[in-house]
Amino acid sequence: MKQSRIIALLAAAAVLLTGGYLAVRYRNTEKEKKQEQQEAPVSLLSFDGNATTALTVKNEEGTFRFLFQDQTWVLDGNDFTANPYAISAICSYMCDLSSVKTIARDVTDLSPYGLTDPVVLTADTSSGDSYQLLVGNPTPTKESYYAMLPGTSTVYTIDYTSGSVFRATKNTLKNRYLFDANSTEVQEFTLERDGVLVYSLTHDAAMQWTITQPIQWQGYTSNINDMLDTFVRATATAYVDENPGDLSRYGLDQPSYRIYARTDTKAVTVLLGRMVSDAEDEISIYGMIEERGQVFYMTKAALNFLDDDLLSVAYPYVYNPDATSVKQLVVDCNEVQATLELDADSKTYVCNGKVVSDMGDEVMDAFQGFYRSVATMGLSQVEPDAKPEGEAVISFTYTLQNGEVTRIELIPASDTTYWIMKNGTYTQFMTRKRILNMTGGIISSYEALQNKIKDAEK
Structure with missing residues (x-):
């Protein structure tokens, strides 16, 4: 075969091969282009x-x-x-x-x-x-x-x-918040348990919480704020009945708990009935927002304050004025007979006529410890229906710098408790007798003060 013929055949083969390659490449390019178009965001x-x-x-x-x-x-x-x-x-x-x-x-x-x-x-x-x-x-x-x-x-x-x-x-x-508001907006809050009022709280213009029912008492602001934060974060897990005809199915005809909360612009009443099942490990409880009329269930633990008593929201001390406002405190408590005089401006402090502020830091620490043991005498229980009888056996009389006098008296209620009187009126609270003898209590802190004074006088 002549060389020229061979060259021609090779050239033709090259053309055919190139055409096939181009055809395959074209098909692949179209496929890639289509894939890119599919994958490109629109x-x-x-x-x-x-x-x-x-x-x-x-x-x-x-x-x-x-x-x-x-x-x-x-x-x-x-x-x-x-x-x-x-x-x-x-x-x-x-x-x-x-x-x-x-x-x-x-x-x-x-x-x-x-x-x-x-x-x-x-x-x-x-x-x-x-x-x-x-x-x-x-x-x-x-x-x-x-x-x-x-x-x-x-x-x-x-x-x-x-x-x-x-x-x-x-x-x-659906809005699943029990109360869609900020906790700082709440002006009134009430809790009932098994049809009995536990407490009713109001927030006044001075930004203070007050217990208005079943007693009149100062609210414990930090505890109340924590409780309200919990309440406004609580949500229904799911709604189960939009038009409940028989509330007894959910225990809502006689609810276990009733919560009322109000801001300046809205209010809500939350009813909580029975647990969703009788299982011991059941965590969900049926509820209904009275104003919406729709039954839901939620985790009971989300409202961890439901079974707390009035003490959880009450200011925990019988009477605890700012020490800088106190001029004199007279303690008449069995073997403890003490008169404390306080002058925060001059930093002069006296116990039974002795100027303890000149006796060093240890004596002053003991003085402050004794004062705190009296001023932070705590509450142990609420007895709003009690009628105290008998004579007071312990008293604490505060005279403030402005001349105001407050007298706290303890009347024996039982072998272990006292009724607490304030200016002759029953506070509806009681305290335990062990507060006198406990470590850091009134008697032990007074003994510690007397010992420090004796040591300083040697």
Whole structure:
């Protein structure tokens, strides 16, 4: 074969091979291009979420329309109280939504994606525009959700978090907080247990809590604030009955607990009935917000104050004025007979005529310890119906710098307790006799002071 013929054949073969290579490369390029198009994020919705004035959620449980009014979300209707946080989350994720992947175009059968009966979200804005999104099922791998825009035939996936927010249930759309308020806004709080009032509290203009029922007493602010923080954070686990006909099914006809709370703008009454089951390890209790009329259940431990008594919210000391305001304290307590004189301005302190402020730090520490043992005499129990009889056997008389006199007296109630009187009136509290003899109590702290004074005088 001539050389020229061989060269021609080789050239033809090269052309054929090159053409085949180019054809394969073209097909691969088109496939890659199509894959890139599928994987490229597509902006599905983009609008100003802060301008949203209404949001409609249509799911298998119904159609719910929410309106943004007075800086919060409310349900258009009286079926339930809206969860403003869930509605805000839907708007936040919806207003700037892109796809994760384009799954299929020109889709005629939407059933594999759960889009034949999707969740339909409609956001209306103040500009008059309306935006819609259809949300289907999660993908088999639970990495994302199927979604599409109405009037189109293209199915996308969106991130799993967004899809979970969009497919909110009716329970999620309901406000599950027992009282959606800040604890600092609460002005009144009442707890009843088994039909009996435990306490009723009010917050005055001086930012102080006062027990108004069943006794009049200063509230213990730190404990009350902790309790209110717990209360406003408590939520229903789930709603179980929107129109309860027979409250006895839940123990709500005669509730175990009744809580009333009020701010300047709203109030709530929470009823708690029986435990969800009779199991010993049951943790959930049925409840109902009286103003909403819907039964829910919640974790009882979320309200850890339910079984506390009045002492948990009462100022724990019989009388404890600021020491800088006290001019004199006279103690008449069995073998302890002491008159303390205090002058915070000149830092002069006297015990039974002896100027202890000149005797050194150890004596002053003992003086302060004795004063505290009297001023922090604690309460042990509440007996509002008691009628104290007999003579007082112990007394503490405070005279303040402004001349005000307060006399605390203890009358024996039993072998172990005293009734506490304040200026001749029964306080409705009692204290235990052991406070006199306990370590750091009135008797032992007075002995410690006397010993320090003797040592200083040597």
